[in-house]
Amino acid sequence: MDYGTTDRCTGGTCTVHQGPNPGNIVDNNNGTYWEGNAGASLPGFIKYDFGDGVSWKISKINYRRRSGVANGVHAYKIRGSNDNTNWNDLTASQNFASSDGDQTITFTNQTAYRYVEIYITSSYDASLVSCEEIQMYEGIYPSGFFAFF
Numbered sequence: 732m733d734y735g736t737t738d739r740c741t742g743g744t745c746t747v748h749q750g751p752n753p754g755n756i757v758d759n760n761n762g763t764y765w766e767g768n769a770g771a772s773l774p775g776f777i778k779y780d781f782g783d784g785v786s787w788k789i790s791k792i793n794y795r796r797r798s799g800v801a802n803g804v805h806a807y808k809i810r811g812s813n814d815n816t817n818w819n820d821l822t823a824s825q826n827f828a829s830s831d832g833d834q835t836i837t838f839t840n841q842t843a844y845r846y847v848e849i850y851i852t853s854s855y856d857a858s859l860v861s862c863e864e865i866q867m868y869e870g871i872y873p874s875g876f877f878a879f880f
């Protein structure tokens with residue numbers, strides 16, 4: 732399986748369930764971060780809207796928490812939507828590690844979505860979560876590719 736090398740989190744909008752400066756998640760600078768406020772409740776999300784009329788078959792995502800702080804995303808799943816209301820699960824519920832640096836996940840998704848989100852169901856620090864940066868990449872599916880589940 733190959734993946735595109737262009738980060739599609741550009742030209743659109745990053746939003747989160749709670750807390751200031753979600754734009755820091757997509758500013759291409761690992762030295763800036765978003766962090767929820769104390770007392771936030773989960774589930775939450777880190778969502779990217781590629782923009783009106785723009786959609787991608789996202790199949791690879793990098794996530795990195797605030798370095799040196801054990802408040803990263805723990806359990807999550809990836810979801811996609813084209814209306815920001817009805818969501819499809821692109822992965823089962825799974826876990827990020829409690830560690831610094833990029834954590835890369837890949838998954839089979841042959842549907843283009845305008846909205847893709849990390850849907851957060853638990854954190855390593857109660858309900859507080861953080862993120863320095865995400866990237867999202869397309870999967871490159873050869874014609875005749877079939878996914879077996």
Ligand SMILES: [Ca+2]
Nearest residue numbers: 738740757759
């Ligand atoms: Ca980027």
Ligand SMILES: [Ca+2]
Nearest residue numbers: 755760763863
């Ligand atoms: Ca950043």
